[in-house]
Amino acid sequence: xxxxxxxxxxxxxxxxxxxxxxxHETANKQKIIEFAREVLQSELEALADTxxxxxxxx
Numbered sequence: 001x002x003x004x005x006x007x008x009x010x011x012x013x014x015x016x017x018x019x020x021x022x023x024h025e026t027a028n029k030q031k032i033i034e035f036a037r038e039v040l041q042s043e044l045e046a047l048a049d050t051x052x053x054x055x056x057x058x
Contacts, residue, residue, distance in 0.1 A: 016032070019032065
C-alpha cells in the first residue's frame with residue numbers, strides 16, 4: 001500500500017506542477033499554491049494521527 005501511495009503522490013505532484021506552469025495569471029498560481037499547502041497540511045495531520053508515539057519500554 002505504501003508503494004501505491006508514493007506512486008499516487010508522484011502522479012498528483014506532476015499534475016499539479018503541469019497545471020501550475022500552464023496557468024499564466026499570478027493570482028491563480030497563488031490559489032494553486034494555497035490549495036496544495038492545505039492538502040499537504042491535511043495529509044500531514046492525518047499521518048500524525050495514525051502514528052502513535054512510542055511509550056517507554058516495559
